[in-house]
Amino acid sequence: xxxxxxxxxxxxxxxxxxxxxxxxxxxxxxxxxxxxxxxxxxxxxxxxxxxxxxxxxxxxxxxxxxxxxxxxxxxxxxxxxxxxxxxxxxxxxxxxxxxxxxxxxxxxxxxxxxxxxxxxxxxxxxxxxxxxxxxxxxxxxxxxxxxxxxxxxxxxxxxxxxxxxxxxxxxxxxxxxxxxxxxxxxxxxxxxxxxxxxxxxxxxxxxxxxxxxxxxxxxxxxxxxxxxxxxxxxxxxxxxxxxxxxxxxxxxxxxxxxxxxxxxxxxxxxxxxxxxxxxxxxxxxxxxxxxxxxxxxxxxxxx
Amino acid sequence: xxxxxxxxxxxxxxxxxxxxxxxxxxxxxxxxxxxxxxxxxxxxxxxxxxxxxxxxxxxxxxxxxxxxxxxxxxxxxxxxxxxxxxxxxxxxxxxxxxxxxxxxxxxxxxxxxxxxxxxxxxxxxxxxxxxxxxxxxxxxxxxxxxxxxxxxxxxxxxxxxxxxxxxxxxxxxxxxxxxxxxxxxxxxxxxxxxxxxxxxxxxxxxxxxxxxxxxxxxxxxxxxxxxxxxxxxxxxxxxxxxxxxxxxxxxxxxxxxxxxxxxxxxxxxxxxxxxxxxxxxxxxxxxxxxxxxxxxxxxxxxx
Ligand SMILES: NC(=O)c1ccc[n+]([C@@H]2O[C@H](COP(=O)([O-])OP(=O)(O)OC[C@H]3O[C@@H](n4cnc5c(N)ncnc54)[C@H](OP(=O)(O)O)[C@@H]3O)[C@@H](O)[C@H]2O)c1
Ligand SMILES: NC(=O)c1ccc[n+]([C@@H]2O[C@H](COP(=O)([O-])OP(=O)(O)OC[C@H]3O[C@@H](n4cnc5c(N)ncnc54)[C@H](OP(=O)(O)O)[C@@H]3O)[C@@H](O)[C@H]2O)c1
Numbered sequence: 001x002x003x004x005x006x007x008x009x010x011x012x013x014x015x016x017x018x019x020x021x022x023x024x025x026x027x028x029x030x031x032x033x034x035x036x037x038x039x040x041x042x043x044x045x046x047x048x049x050x051x052x053x054x055x056x057x058x059x060x061x062x063x064x065x066x067x068x069x070x071x072x073x074x075x076x077x078x079x080x081x082x083x084x085x086x087x088x089x090x091x092x093x094x095x096x097x098x099x100x101x102x103x104x105x106x107x108x109x110x111x112x113x114x115x116x117x118x119x120x121x122x123x124x125x126x127x128x129x130x131x132x133x134x135x136x137x138x139x140x141x142x143x144x145x146x147x148x149x150x151x152x153x154x155x156x157x158x159x160x161x162x163x164x165x166x167x168x169x170x171x172x173x174x175x176x177x178x179x180x181x182x183x184x185x186x187x188x189x190x191x192x193x194x195x196x197x198x199x200x201x202x203x204x205x206x207x208x209x210x211x212x213x214x215x216x217x218x219x220x221x222x223x224x225x226x227x228x229x230x231x232x233x234x235x236x237x238x239x240x241x242x243x244x245x246x247x248x249x250x251x252x253x254x255x256x257x258x259x260x261x262x263x264x265x266x267x268x269x270x271x272x273x274x275x276x277x278x279x280x281x282x283x284x285x286x287x288x289x290x291x292x293x294x295x296x297x298x299x300x301x302x303x
Numbered sequence: 304x305x306x307x308x309x310x311x312x313x314x315x316x317x318x319x320x321x322x323x324x325x326x327x328x329x330x331x332x333x334x335x336x337x338x339x340x341x342x343x344x345x346x347x348x349x350x351x352x353x354x355x356x357x358x359x360x361x362x363x364x365x366x367x368x369x370x371x372x373x374x375x376x377x378x379x380x381x382x383x384x385x386x387x388x389x390x391x392x393x394x395x396x397x398x399x400x401x402x403x404x405x406x407x408x409x410x411x412x413x414x415x416x417x418x419x420x421x422x423x424x425x426x427x428x429x430x431x432x433x434x435x436x437x438x439x440x441x442x443x444x445x446x447x448x449x450x451x452x453x454x455x456x457x458x459x460x461x462x463x464x465x466x467x468x469x470x471x472x473x474x475x476x477x478x479x480x481x482x483x484x485x486x487x488x489x490x491x492x493x494x495x496x497x498x499x500x501x502x503x504x505x506x507x508x509x510x511x512x513x514x515x516x517x518x519x520x521x522x523x524x525x526x527x528x529x530x531x532x533x534x535x536x537x538x539x540x541x542x543x544x545x546x547x548x549x550x551x552x553x554x555x556x557x558x559x560x561x562x563x564x565x566x567x568x569x570x571x572x573x574x575x576x577x578x579x580x581x582x583x584x585x586x587x588x589x590x591x592x593x594x595x596x597x598x599x600x601x602x603x604x605x606x
Contacts, residue, residue: 077574126524129601130588136601146521185517188507190524196499197525199565201584203558204491214488216590218449221429221493222500224597225528231588234581241569241577252566255506262502263555266544271380274544278537281504285433285534287519294527298432298439300603 001029005166006095010067012082014038014047016128017099018073019137022052024170027139031166035063038134039074046134064089069166071123072098072110076239080109092117095159099125101186101236103150103179105243111152119159122150122179124186125172132233143171144292150179187247191240192255195248197229198237304332308469309398313370315385317341317350319431320402321376322440325355327473330442334469338366341437342377349437367392372469374426375401375413379542383412395420398462402428404489404539406453406482408546414455422462425453425482427489428475435536446474447595453482490550494543495558498551500532501540 009031011018018036025031035055036047047056055063064070064086072082079100090096096118100106103122114120127145129136147167151160164174177185204215204223215223241248265273289296312334314321321339328334338358339350350359358366367373367389375385382403393399399421403409406425417423430448432439450470454463467477480488507518507526518526544551568576592599 126521128524131601145523148521185514185521186524188510188514189518189521189526192506193503193525193529195565196503196529196562198581198584199562200496200499200558201587202565202580203495203554203561205583205587206557206561207491211488211491212587215492216587216594216596218429218451218488218492219591219596220448221489222496222532223492224591225532226496226499227584227588227591228597228603229525229528230581230584232581234578234585237581238574238577242572242574245569245572248569249566251506252562252569254509255503256562258506258509259499259502259555259559262498262505263552266548266551266555269545269548271541271545274541275537277505278501278533278535278540280508281501281530281533282537284504284508284515284519285530288522288527288530291519293519293522294531295605297605298434300531300605302598302600302603302605 002169004029004032005162005169006031006069008033008035008067008069010035010037010063010070011053012037012070012072012086013074014043014134015073016132016136017125018071019047019050019052019134020127020139020141021071021073021099021170023137023139024142026052028170030169031069035067037063043134050134052134060086061089064091067091068094069163070094070096072096072100075235076100076102076106076243077235079106080113083110083113087113087115090115090118093119095119095121095163097121097123097163099123101190101240102243103182107150107152107179119156120152121155121160121163122152123163123167124148124150124182125167126190127172130228130231132236140171142167145172147172147174148182149174149176150182151176152179183244183247187244187251191244191248192251194229194232194237195241195252196255197226200226201230305472307332307335308465308472309334309372311336311338311370311372313338313340313366313373314356315340315373315375315389316377317346317437318376319435319439320428321374322350322353322355322437323430323442323444324374324376324402324473326440326442327445328469329355331473333472334372338370340366346437353437355437363389364392367394370394371397372466373397373399375399375403378538379403379405379409379546380538382409383416386413386416390416390418393418393421396422398422398424398466400424400426400466402426404493404543405546406485410453410455410482422459423455424458424463424466425455426466426470427451427453427485428470429493430475433531433534435539443474445470448475450475450477451485452477452479453485454479455482486547486550490547490554494547494551495554497532497535497540498544498555499558500529503529504533
């Protein structure tokens with residue numbers, strides 16, 4: 001196996017993402033030692049049972065001692081508090097990163113606490129499932145998935161390259177962009193789809209018991225796909241919408257305009273308009289499958 | 304193998320659904336002989352190549368001779384024309400059915416053409432994929448999926464039972480309800496989700512080339528699920544929205560109300576409201592997985 005890229009990796013927050021990074025870093029030899037700290041005693045106990053860290057004692061100062069890569073993997077809403085708590089223990093030359101699904105607000109929360117001499121390089125791996133917690137993680141989560149780095153102006157190039165190497169070693173493809181650009185792209189590719197999915201499932205839930213049970217029974221006709229997305233962690237998604245408000249509201253505005261147009265076509269019986277609209281959207285699916293971003297198997301290949 | 308339920312099955316329209324019924328009827332011995340007619344010469348040629356019919360000569364009078372079950376499997380928009388064309392060839396005692404995704408409008412189109420002595424029993428199998436045409440079909444498509452029968456008032460009970468047996472034989476579970484009720488339930492479980500999926504993919508498509516290519520690249524963060532649904536056949540979906548206008552517009556109205564509420568929570572930074580909303584929607588997913596309507600594997604189990 002190739003040399004580890006970091007001597008000691010410290011992960012703060014051992015949920016789906018944090019525990020997956022720990023497992024992957026060990027399996028692919030990306031870090032010499034791995035320390036994990038989580039605010040929850042229950043999670044720490046489970047981390048010890050799973051045996052996915054070399055140091056799971058739970059003491060922050062101890063965990064960060066000698067750590068040259070620290071990744072904050074908590075929900076976005078507590079990133080600032082966590083950064084403040086760990087700041088005194090960060091060593092000169094270390095790289096501090098995170099995995100938050102929003103970048104602008106995370107930078108605003110974390111940056112003020114970063115001591116001089118520590119390289120703060122925000123990141124966001126585009127990988128996850130609808131499950132959360134340390135048991136949901138697995139080492140291959142990042143295989144062939146993007147990890148987006150959003151280094152701030154004047155960031156140290158060699159530190160950025162080292163972090164990129166880390167992600168590549170655990171299977172990801174790395175892309176770099178500004179925090180603002182990240183937040184716009186993700187508002188469209190991830191945050192808006194999740195909002196819409198939550199909303200349509202909510203609409204069904206508003207009906208009485210009888211309709212709700214029929215919706216569940218006949219969900220395979222389209223609805224069930226939305227329920228998977230809408231089963232994602234409420235804390236994570238609350239934090240995303242609170243912290244990427246502007247970009248999400250902009251995308252939602254555009255979505256609403258388009259939906260009004262479709263609604264008008266249905267009301268007026270404009271078959272040609274509907275047909276054209278439904279034809280246009282097929283090209284995007286084709287590109288996604290061609291670029292290996294999804295399976296071409298009918299119905300995602302599920303049975 | 305058990306006795307065939309029908310002596311001769313005639314299928315009009317050999318796309319995904321028609322060709323799947325033909326394959327299933329043969330594999331599970333549900334019909335003695337199978338005839339297929341399609342308006343397209345190309346489709347007929349392919350049906351002969353695939354060898355999925357006993358009679359694929361293409362002559363309507365010939366195909367319907369002796370047929371005791373006739374299923375119209377064309378797009379919803381041409382059901383009336385098809386019914387008119389086949390009416391003179393329907394034999395007394397035969398069952399005429401269809402597979403249209405909308406029932407009220409299909410009944411209105413077909414019923415006036417049904418000769419006395421022929422049992423018209425509309426049906427809708429809740430099974431399909433995002434692909435279409437005779438090559439997309441397969442014999443196991445209906446396994447463990449619902450097929451909804453919507454018999455009209457005064458329908459012959461033994462004819463309904465025989466059609467139910469047919470669907471059961473090819474793997475489906477049968478449910479009976481009125482056409483109006485069907486159209487309301489499906490507006491919520493299928494038509495609205497498809498409309499929303501088409502719309503969000505359209506919103507992304509409206510952006511310039513650069514954004515569009517980033518959306519495709521980073522689609523795995525949520526967006527790709529919507530593109531699969533929005534890759535469904537444009538003709539089929541145009542016909543569905545034109546023919547289930549009222550129920551779809553009603554569901555869309557409710558969806559819009561809920562979306563405005565979510566939008567307001569985001570704008571006001573109402574974290575508690577968002578958290579509650581996102582928690583409520585998880586229960587529906589749990590029921591869907593428990594009732595075997597979807598896989599519990601993370602990310603639909605796809606890789
Ligand atoms: N899930 C995804 O699909 C995905 C994908 C990419 C990025 N992300 C990002 O990854 C981050 C974590 O998401 P996740 O899915 O891994 O969430 P998760 O499974 O819920 O894990 C978060 C962990 O952080 C712990 N925690 C909370 N507050 C803490 C604190 N102050 N100090 C230390 N630990 C704390 C939580 O403990 P408790 O459970 O006791 O609160 C939990 O164990 C989020 O920022 C999210 O935006 C998620
Ligand atoms: N796809 C699904 O998921 C699904 C699920 C349940 C029910 N349904 C319903 O099933 C029906 C068929 O859908 P599908 O997915 O099987 O569509 P499809 O694959 O496009 O097949 C429809 C077939 O009907 C042929 N056709 C069109 N007009 C005709 C006519 N006047 N006479 C004879 N054949 C004609 C078409 O030929 P051309 O291609 O040359 O036009 C095509 O071969 C629709 O009513 C739909 O609502 C679909």
